[in-house]
Amino acid sequence: MIRTADLSGTDAVAVGRLVKDYLRQTESEKVAHGAAPAPASDALPAAYRREVDDPADAYAGCPVFVAEIDGEVVGVVVLRPDAGGVEIKRLWASPLVRGRGVGSGLLDAAITAGEGDVRLSVWEWRTDVIRLYESRGFVRVPSWDARPALVCMRFSSRERS
Template structure:
């Protein structure tokens, strides 16, 4: 990517046509990379578990109750994040992903700031997330944003659960 433009974060779907196709491609990259990191690399999206294929094929339906944020540089969608609909005052951050070509340019930080602002505006009291332990850069980023490791709500090995007050 050669465009060094400013990162903007938009709610998807929204008024920015350049981000229309962004979530599907970003979700595909996220899931393919995650499966490879877990030691279960697959050749393409068709070999992913069904629940992940549904997210990629139709994010508008899968995340209809949630908020999908897309980071855009110029005319390219370069990052995404999902904030789940609030339940009992809490929401979860899921699917934070940035295109590896733009890492280090504030994309993930911009998405997290937008997620925190959205949560605050919508009465969310606690945001939680889970991240694979080997994603040490992501864990450090979440800690910089005030997330702390908490008791796990997920049985998967090497999954770190974190939360913070909004």
Template sequence: MSEQTGAPDAFRGGANPSAPPTVREARFPDDTVDVSRLVDAYLRQTEDEKVARGLASPLEGGRLPDRYQSEVDDPARAFASATVLLASLPTGPVGIVVLTVDPRGSGEIKRFWVDPAARGAGVGRLLLDAVADRVDGSLRLSVWRWRDDALRSYRRAGFVEVPSWESREQLACLERPARSAESRTL
């Protein structure tokens, strides 16, 4: 399992600018706590945003819906058929992406999260680059339409909006076409 590094764009949250973020594949059970923490933060923010927009009810007793709580409780099992990548700064893991790849080599990003304190440090871009290195075909994802910063980042990375495959309202479906063989070797 290789580790990728990237030069930081700008650092916020007290991160050390001399140490760029790194990305590596998560290892279970060693990374269970960090993966759970990052997935939990992503899911809770998403649920809060959905509640604020009238798309969901507040969490009962602070517990996520079962379909999501299982990802937090046992990420190794929940993501057994996926690749989980962790991005880290010297302070520890600050970002995660969950990627599935089909037999044709096309991929789908299922979860993508960078801790708010680490945003602007090049973590998200490094995670997207790491995903792109693992996918030969097209790459797709869905993102809530109100997440303007995320939509801008995905569009800068070559994603375009496509007809929705989602039944949930307010989700934009995006796809990045397969890279040519020439662009993969550059």
């Protein structure tokens, strides 16, 4: 089940946990792929702490959706409104439930909820998720991010039926 997160309640803890897992995995991949130096400690960079510790504050004004299986929150997607629509900032399904449609369901919720274009950036080595985005109609576009290993993609609101 995909639903809007209640970040004023128990969803805040689950979203913080999932985002922490997402960020740890991403930081590890960046080091493994040469996109970032190895950190001095395993602590998350300070820029990410608020998302983990206080998602209600970090995501104020952002639609946040969670996926539940058997009453447990197992996935999250965060949408950040921007000038042309929304940007997907965090899309994560727990590795324990991968292959069960959680990521697809969250992506579909993001596309449906997004007003205007939906855009995102994804690390080039995440080929499985790039294929998922392309299967939903996202196309690669010129980068808006200076980091060279990022693929920028857009889903045009004009393509919705």
